Amino acid sequence: MDTIAVDFETFYKKNEYSVRDLGNWRYVHDERFDPYLMTVFDGANSWAGNPRDFNWDALEDALLLAHNAAFERAIVGRLVEDGIAPVRMLQNQWQCTANMTSYLCGNRALAKALAVLEGQPMSKDIRDWMSGKTWQDAVDAGKADELARYGVGDVRECHGLWTKYSPRWPSHERGLSELTMRQCARGVSIDAELLHEYITVLQEVIFNLEKSLPWTDRGAAPTSPKAIAEQCRVVGIPAPPVKSHFDDGEEQFEAWEIAYGPQFPWVLGVSQYRQLNKLLSSLQTIRERLRPDNTIDFSLLYFGAHTGRWSGGGSGLNMQNLRKVPLYLKDRNLVSPPGSLSVKDAKDWVANCTDYAMDIRRLFRARPGKKFILADLSQIEPRVLAWLTGNFQLLEMLRTGMSIYEAFARVSMGWTGGNLKKENPDLYALAKIQVLGLGYGCGWEKFVAIAASYGVLLTPEKSQELVTSFRAQNPLTTGLWRTLDDAFKQSIHSDFEMALPSGRTMTYRGVSRVVRSKKDKETGKWRADWAFTALVGDKRKTLYGGLLTENLVQATARDVFGQHLLALEDQVGDVIFHVHDEAITEVDQDVTVKDVEHVMSRTPDWLEGCPVSCEAQEAAHYLK
DNA sequence: GTAATGGGCGCC
DNA sequence: AAAGGGCGCCCATTAC
Numbered sequence A: 001m002d003t004i005a006v007d008f009e010t011f012y013k014k015n016e017y018s019v020r021d022l023g024n025w026r027y028v029h030d031e032r033f034d035p036y037l038m039t040v041f042d043g044a045n046s047w048a049g050n051p052r053d054f055n056w057d058a059l060e061d062a063l064l065l066a067h068n069a070a071f072e073r074a075i076v077g078r079l080v081e082d083g084i085a086p087v088r089m090l091q092n093q094w095q096c097t098a099n100m101t102s103y104l105c106g107n108r109a110l111a112k113a114l115a116v117l118e119g120q121p122m123s124k125d126i127r128d129w130m131s132g133k134t135w136q137d138a139v140d141a142g143k144a145d146e147l148a149r150y151g152v153g154d155v156r157e158c159h160g161l162w163t164k165y166s167p168r169w170p171s172h173e174r175g176l177s178e179l180t181m182r183q184c185a186r187g188v189s190i191d192a193e194l195l196h197e198y199i200t201v202l203q204e205v206i207f208n209l210e211k212s213l214p215w216t217d218r219g220a221a222p223t224s225p226k227a228i229a230e231q232c233r234v235v236g237i238p239a240p241p242v243k244s245h246f247d248d249g250e251e252q253f254e255a256w257e258i259a260y261g262p263q264f265p266w267v268l269g270v271s272q273y274r275q276l277n278k279l280l281s282s283l284q285t286i287r288e289r290l291r292p293d294n295t296i297d298f299s300l301l302y303f304g305a306h307t308g309r310w311s312g313g314g315s316g317l318n319m320q321n322l323r324k325v326p327l328y329l330k331d332r333n334l335v336s337p338p339g340s341l342s343v344k345d346a347k348d349w350v351a352n353c354t355d356y357a358m359d360i361r362r363l364f365r366a367r368p369g370k371k372f373i374l375a376d377l378s379q380i381e382p383r384v385l386a387w388l389t390g391n392f393q394l395l396e397m398l399r400t401g402m403s404i405y406e407a408f409a410r411v412s413m414g415w416t417g418g419n420l421k422k423e424n425p426d427l428y429a430l431a432k433i434q435v436l437g438l439g440y441g442c443g444w445e446k447f448v449a450i451a452a453s454y455g456v457l458l459t460p461e462k463s464q465e466l467v468t469s470f471r472a473q474n475p476l477t478t479g480l481w482r483t484l485d486d487a488f489k490q491s492i493h494s495d496f497e498m499a500l501p502s503g504r505t506m507t508y509r510g511v512s513r514v515v516r517s518k519k520d521k522e523t524g525k526w527r528a529d530w531a532f533t534a535l536v537g538d539k540r541k542t543l544y545g546g547l548l549t550e551n552l553v554q555a556t557a558r559d560v561f562g563q564h565l566l567a568l569e570d571q572v573g574d575v576i577f578h579v580h581d582e583a584i585t586e587v588d589q590d591v592t593v594k595d596v597e598h599v600m601s602r603t604p605d606w607l608e609g610c611p612v613s614c615e616a617q618e619a620a621h622y623l624k
Numbered sequence B: 001g002t003a004a005t006g007g008g009c010g011c012c
Numbered sequence C: 001a002a003a004g005g006g007c008g009c010c011c012a013t014t015a016c
Helices: A019-028 A069-081 A087-091 A097-105 A110-118 A125-129 A135-140 A144-168 A171-186 A192-211 A225-235 A249-260 A266-289 A343-351 A380-388 A392-399 A404-412 A425-437 A444-453 A460-473 A475-490 A545-571 A593-600
Strands: A003-010 A035-041 A046-049 A063-066 A093-096 A188-190 A327-330 A356-358 A371-377 A496-499 A505-519 A526-536 A539-542 A574-578 A582-587 A614-619
Touching: A003 A069, A003 A144, A019 A069, A019 A171, A019 A266, A035 A069, A035 A144, A046 A144, A063 A069, A063 A144, A069 A087, A069 A093, A069 A097, A069 A171, A093 A097, A093 A171, A097 A110, A097 A144, A097 A171, A110 A144, A125 A144, A135 A144, A171 A545, A171 A574, A192 A266, A192 A356, A249 A266, A249 A444, A266 A327, A327 A343, A371 A545, A371 A593, A380 A392, A380 A404, A380 A545, A392 A404, A404 A425, A425 A444, A425 A460, A444 A460, A460 A475, A475 A496, A475 A505, A475 A526, A475 A545, A496 A545, A505 A545, A545 A574, A545 A582, A545 A593, A582 A593, A593 A614
Parallel strands: A003 A063, A063 A093
Antiparallel strands: A003 A035, A035 A046, A327 A356, A371 A582, A371 A614, A496 A505, A505 A526, A526 A539, A574 A582
8 A cells, every 4th residue: 555645734824823723623614724735745756736736546545644644634624525635535544643753752743753763953934934824925935946845845754754663653552543533523512502601601700700800990901910919019918829839839829818808809809710711711712613513623632741641732622621610600700619629529519509500511412312421440540550569469459349548548557447438537538648649759748738639638747747657658659769760860871761561661861960959948058959850752851760650650541541442432432532541432322331331441461460440421411 | 023931720 | 868740721921
């Protein structure tokens, strides 16, 4: 079979008319859509020109390659609709070399991937210059040849990368890449009526809120930090603490809100404005993306994170960070649950409110005649950590169906009684936060914040006690930190490679040691300190044993979930989208929760002995 | 004018 | 010796 690389240059304008602004489908169906240049390379010959002049027979039955193939594929779909490309073009197989290079070296962008894999620089200047310009503009400016050369260069590189590197890209990973493209194009069905209602209501709420912020009268933006600081100065209260400047920044900010919120409504109003505006932006994006059948396409990036997880971005709507707690609106004003509540408690709090609740997750629903089955893996990361560290005692208890938190309490906290959650809920809560928060080397200050996010308040003394006892009672875990830390440091002046159980390897390129000044906790004095760094994608980061452990666990959990995704598509039905350890499947009425659970409870061959389980439920729309 | 950066906020 | 991590989008501000 021929393998042919294809690339299109299309009219775009940054921040106005681009894939980033509109998503693939809406972009190629816009009236401004103009694929003015097509370039093709089959390994020997290249062609460049207007797609109307292309001999499409040359692509019949070929494997098509593109860097960001989801985009090229959407363009071909539009060309087919317009009768420019033949209908049989919908049958070609595609492979995405951007997905491939993400897997191989953590870089999606062609120029960066070439720089890392081939040590080769590449300029995108002409493409940047084309923002807002047409093919005729390029001709008039005498840049048409340069543009065509650039396009041909792209397809040559794309083809070359595939030829040289595709053998290193395992077939199941190609399968996940293809599945991702299918999922994004297939999209999800939207309750359009509810969407429009939500937008109308939310606009009114935001309008009311904006008016209540004193500085908006003076023309300042609703969330202007300068205006907020000025207002604080005028009324004689301290400016809000910057959350990221402190381990307990979240708590400090909350304390500031509690101290001054009752006297000055705008103190709470700013956060509320940001929350509401973020939600409204998402709703408006969904509205702009609606296709005639009331579905939207979206973007999920295969290997978007260096650990291999998918990321949700690239087209202005992220399906992986839709808010869980509905907004409670009373008389067209937002009433927020107390900040101290956990997500689960906040949801219960809103559920008990009458008036009006707005839940963005309700908008995503199964297509007519189908139903959703939502399934998520149960504590996959701590289970993987237990397997990686050889914590057989814990794994054995999990195998009996015991909760991981109770098993942890028995193995590491001396619990010998019956059902922990029923008999000693306080100890259960302490076990839970340790399992979720202490596996990767977290210190006591940060642990206070993590515990708080699960609704557990720890004093500094209690936090220190838990961190210390966790490390003493879990030598297998601290041993893995140490092992990876040592191995990483041994790799100085070269690359550090970390083998995963699945056979995949994570590579941290260019390990080096840097000297930094650091504040001594006891004396408060600055002194020299070493840190070991390496490249993660194209960014240099400081790494250490606990962090490498976390990366290893996250990557392994991703590989487990990836196997489940392929099996679900193969054996159960369409996976509409997924969020790290949670699959949203859209299935026929005769498919059962058990069918999904069966697939997602399977332990891969390469993780034998690690109990995997999931929780699944049917629903008419997305929830949880 | 656009690019880069950092804070805030959403998720697992 | 110690250090939780992985993302994306919106907004405001600053840098160029």
